[in-house]
Amino acid sequence: MRYLLITMVFAFISWSGISAKNKKKPNVILIMADDLGYGDVGFNGNTIIKTPNMDAMAASGTKFTNFYSGGPVCSPTRGTCVTGRHYFRYGIFSANIGHLPEEEITIAKLLQENGYTTGHFGKWHMGTLHPEISPKGPKRKPAENFAPPWQRNYDVSFVTESAVATWNPSIGGRYNNNPYYYNGVEETENLSGDDSRVIMDRVIPFVKDAVNNDKPFFSVIWFHTPHEPVIAGPEYKKMYSEYSEGKQDYYGCITAMDDQIGRLQEELEKLNIDDNTIIFFCSDNGPEGKEVSDKRPGTTGGLRGRKRSLYCGGVGVPAYVVWPGKSKAGETSEYISSTLDYLPTIVDGLGIKMPDQRPIDGVSLLPMMDGTSKERIKPLPFMHRGNVAWITGDLKFMTGGQKVKAVYNLRDDRFETTDIKDQMPEEVKSIEKYIMDWNLSCKNSHSGGDYQGEFVPVDSWSGIDVKKDPSQKNKSKEKKKQNKE
Known part of the structure; x- marks a missing residue:
């Protein structure tokens, strides 16, 4: 009997070790809209713009009512998302200024070192993508600010340096010297129609490849919608035919983006990984324009200020997290939170240690999710x-x-x-x-x-x-x- 017990103990220890070793790491997806106002989505009370997929996703996790973008404009917020640090720490003082230094510790770097395959899709906006040219011209200092995702720990990338049109993104306007680069090579195929669909057409194969190779993945999906130039396809404009053309384009392109988010969710379910995938969603700042107009109809839900303002309408954004086993379906949180919190939350949740003691301005949101913290422990x-x-x-x-x-x-x-x-x-x-x-x-x-x-x-x-x-x-x-x- 004694030998039988010893054998059973060793068998249990051996099985436990194998089980822990084979336990799949959760996939991580960061989704961001561009210039989407707090009041531009159904889950925050908008009754005009159709966002059923985002609404359903928010309802399946925790919706935030006091979530803030890292800054009041694009590039700074994006820096906070991947570093957990304020953008002034590494020189991204505003849009199209500075770049993400190699010396910064990012989510992509940490997860790649922990066995993840990493991908970035859509807008980059944290440095130039060509050492000689930039859509912003020589003042952007292309060589000095050359910092593409393929040199920042991303295995796969499909990106533009800055904003492009939300429909037919490869045609004219902001596309001048601002092409899509696929793994560092200028892309020329499959660039017509809705830009959110163009982006998702690259995300889906990345996700499938990760699953086929039995690897956890980290995917950043930064849509251009609804940043100017705001254009919706005919089928989406038709959905809002009773409104002005400017509103048709604005409302339509948001619904088009929502369809692609729904397409992603459907794919996760088909691959049977939806219950092991963490999804964060937010906007990079408030809506464009000094005030609501037919051409710039984005709404803040009554919050004061808009993009470029430090009032809540400029930095208060729609947001939610779906984290199986941690976020609670149907929960609404008033907890003060921010894109600064992405890195410390993910690091905390995955049990990853930071390699040094550099200042981190964000906080882990896990204590909020498990109910042990009611108030933010650091200022924002x-x-x-x-x-x-x-x-x-x-x-x-x-x-x-x-x-x-x-x-x-x-x-x-x-x-x-x-x-x-x-x-x-x-x-x-x-x-x-x-x-x-x-x-x-x-x-x-x-x-x-x-x-x-x-x-x-x-x-x-x-x-x-x-x-x-x-x-x-x-x-x-x-x-x-x-x-x-």
């Missing part, structure tokens, strides 16, 4: 053109350079209508110090302080300079302008 920072927005708890502090100029209680005042700065002088003083300390940390990162070896940034520091307050500089420019007028 934004910076744009020398101004900072700083969310901590229910409060949002907004600066003009080094000084706080307004404070809003987002729980009581979601639409940022009432400035309560005068009610909290001590808090304002304390936050100003925190912001400046964080700003100096970003400045150190930008100079290469987090990297080993020599590093020279392409562009000079564009954050708050303690010697020159950007708010005063802006006031000086405004005064000169008024004098000229």
